[in-house]
Amino acid sequence: MSKVFTITNGLENLGAFRTGGQGSVYKGRRIGEIITAVKLLPTPILNESHEDKNYRDFKNEVEKLKKVNENPSPNVVKILSSGLTDSGSFPFIEMEYIEGHDLEELLKSPYDEVFTVKEAVKVTEQLANALAHCHSVNVKHGDIKSNNVKFNAHTGNYVLLDFGLAIMSDEQRRTSLRQAGAIEFMAPEQYEGLMLLESDIYSFGVVIYELLAGQVPFPLMDNGETARNNVRISHIETRVPDVLEIRKQNLPKIWTDEQKLREMHVPQWLLMLLNKCLEKKPADRFSNGMALQDFIMQNSISQSQLNNLDAKVQKPILEKYEQILASKDLEISTLKQQISSNPSHTKSGIKIPAPIFFVSLILLSSLILFAGYNFFRKDPEFTNNSQKNPVNSLKTVKTSNTDHTAISRALPDNIVLNIDSIKMAEVKKRDDETRAQSQPERIKPRKKKKFLEFLFKKS
Numbered sequence: 001m002s003k004v005f006t007i008t009n010g011l012e013n014l015g016a017f018r019t020g021g022q023g024s025v026y027k028g029r030r031i032g033e034i035i036t037a038v039k040l041l042p043t044p045i046l047n048e049s050h051e052d053k054n055y056r057d058f059k060n061e062v063e064k065l066k067k068v069n070e071n072p073s074p075n076v077v078k079i080l081s082s083g084l085t086d087s088g089s090f091p092f093i094e095m096e097y098i099e100g101h102d103l104e105e106l107l108k109s110p111y112d113e114v115f116t117v118k119e120a121v122k123v124t125e126q127l128a129n130a131l132a133h134c135h136s137v138n139v140k141h142g143d144i145k146s147n148n149v150k151f152n153a154h155t156g157n158y159v160l161l162d163f164g165l166a167i168m169s170d171e172q173r174r175t176s177l178r179q180a181g182a183i184e185f186m187a188p189e190q191y192e193g194l195m196l197l198e199s200d201i202y203s204f205g206v207v208i209y210e211l212l213a214g215q216v217p218f219p220l221m222d223n224g225e226t227a228r229n230n231v232r233i234s235h236i237e238t239r240v241p242d243v244l245e246i247r248k249q250n251l252p253k254i255w256t257d258e259q260k261l262r263e264m265h266v267p268q269w270l271l272m273l274l275n276k277c278l279e280k281k282p283a284d285r286f287s288n289g290m291a292l293q294d295f296i297m298q299n300s301i302s303q304s305q306l307n308n309l310d311a312k313v314q315k316p317i318l319e320k321y322e323q324i325l326a327s328k329d330l331e332i333s334t335l336k337q338q339i340s341s342n343p344s345h346t347k348s349g350i351k352i353p354a355p356i357f358f359v360s361l362i363l364l365s366s367l368i369l370f371a372g373y374n375f376f377r378k379d380p381e382f383t384n385n386s387q388k389n390p391v392n393s394l395k396t397v398k399t400s401n402t403d404h405t406a407i408s409r410a411l412p413d414n415i416v417l418n419i420d421s422i423k424m425a426e427v428k429k430r431d432d433e434t435r436a437q438s439q440p441e442r443i444k445p446r447k448k449k450k451f452l453e454f455l456f457k458k459s
Contacts, residue, residue, distance in 0.1 A: 007038055007085050007092065025162065028094065035097040036080060039162060044089045058091045065093065065163055067137040075130035077161045093163065100153035102161075103146035103207065107214065112252045115211040117266055121300065123149070123158050124208055124270065128296050130160040131204060131289030135197050139163075142195045144203035145185040146210055183228055184216040188236045188280055198282035201292060205277025205285075212266060213243045214250035217278065240278050243271070269299035 011028050028038040045055045062082045069079050081094040103123070107113065115123070127149060134141060141163060148162045187202035210216045218234035221227045244266065251260050273295060279285045286292040 007040075008083055011036070011038070011094065037077075037095045037097045037161070039093045039095065040085070041091040043091070045084055045091055046089060048084060048089075062093065064137065064139050068134055068139055068163075070137075071133075073130060073133040074155060074157045075126045075159055076133050077159055077163075079163070095161070095163075098150045098152050098159050098161065100151040102148070102150045103158075103211065105147075106151065107146070107210070112255075113250050114214040114247060114252070114263075117212075117263055120208065120211045121267070121270065123211060124273070125296055125300070126158045127160065127204060127207065128289060128293045131200055132293040133289070134160075135200070135289035140195055140197055141200050142190075143182075144200055144207060145182045146207055147182075149207065183231050184218060184220050186235065187282070189282060191232050191236070196282055197288045198285045200289065201277050201285045202279075202282075204292070205274055208270075208274055209240070209243055209278065212274075213246040215246065217241055236280065240275075243274060267300070269295075273299075 007028060025037055025039055028036045041058075043054065045052060045058060048055055050056050050059075065079045065082075068076060072078060077098060078096040079093060080096060082092065084091055105111075106115075127144075131141070131144075141160065143162060144160070148160065150159050150161055151157075152159050185203045185206045187196075187199040189196065190199055206216055217240045218231050218238065220231050244264065247266070248264060251263065255263070273292075277285055277292070286295065
């Protein structure tokens with residue numbers, strides 16, 4: 001890369017990384033092989049005097065940035081130096097160069113369209129640490145977006161870069177934000193020129209949303225003014241689309257069904273955090289990076305702790321269940337051997353004890369005899385005898401008729417002989433005797449009455 005202009009003595013310009021309305025980032029080199037990143041602001045400072053407002057604002061913001069490096073964070077880029085360029089008098093800050101890809105590059109081919117849940121949680125934790133570190137010294141970043149967060153290939157950490165807006169004056173910020181390219185990450189109040197701690201929280205939420213869904217909540221379709229206005233209005237008025245629905249649509253096609261199902265289980269605490277960060281009103285969001293970090297620490301477990309749990313807790317539990325399963329398998333195999341060696345177990349059926357069987361047989365026989373008895377007792381023996389020998393029955397009646405005259409002559413006049421009653425009584429008596437003989441247990445024999453008491457009745 002050819003030099004564009006001289007940065008400063010001892011700092012070689014190796015060409016621009018990227019340029020934009022909020023300044024350009026160049027690759028610089030100190031004496032030797034030390035590579036740095038230089039953020040160059042677009043507004044020149046013509047008078048290096050504290051009487052110049054732009055120069056005074058620049059020096060004040062640089063002093064704030066120095067506090068960030070007093071206690072270095074692995075998730076915040078280190079500020080090495082600052083000053084004005086030898087040519088053009090443009091303000092600049094020199095930062096360490098981070099080797100690796102930024103988040104925007106990691107969401108494009110050949111990488112997957114979305115981050116895994118595990119990696120998204122890692123970015124969430126480390127970027128929140130970076131915000132908490134900056135906000136604790138009252139430094140507002142103002143330009144958090146996916147290409148300002150880089151994966152450090154040497155340390156494995158995600159690092160927050162580019163504090164260009166942090167060293168601008170309020171007037172410079174308002175001018176810069178109107179020309180900003182990454183309006184998809186800007187909080188609603190930033191369109192009015194405001195930059196708050198809560199503005200960083202909103203932009204943080206957009207970054208995490210992009211990692212999970214594969215796109216920002218309100219994408220910029222083109223660089224036309226109409227498209228840019230639509231994005232601004234959406235941030236101010238439109239409800240944020242459901243991140244899970246968009247994630248489901250953008251899951252990589254090369255993932256297996258099992259992996260897709262697993263990667264749709266985004267932790268509930270992460271969804272709650274996302275919704276709070278993307279609130280339209282600043283007062284409804286986390287107040288600063290420290291509050292954001294506290295929420296994450298209270299609701300999540302870092303990956304290192306999960307690994308420790310897997311080694312210390314889950315492994316003994318799995319070993320215990322494996323032992324139980326092995327013992328059960330042994331019991332089952334033993335039972336199978338016993339069944340195969342005993343022929344009686346091969347016959348199926350219900351086995352009834354002998355006492356129960358004999359008692360049941362006796363009860364059944366008694367029931368049959370009782371039913372037969374009730375059936376035959378309905379046919380009297382006397383009726384059968386009368387039908388079989390009607391002559392005897394007539395003979396009895398005839399004999400009674402023959403003796404009627406003789407008996408009447410022998411009795412006195414004041415006694416009336418009830419011949420019909422005698423005949424009926426005799427018939428009933430024989431009938432009772434016959435029944436008594438056939439059913440001695442149910443019909444008791446009639447008591448005998450004196451013949452004369454029954455025969456004669458007073459007139």
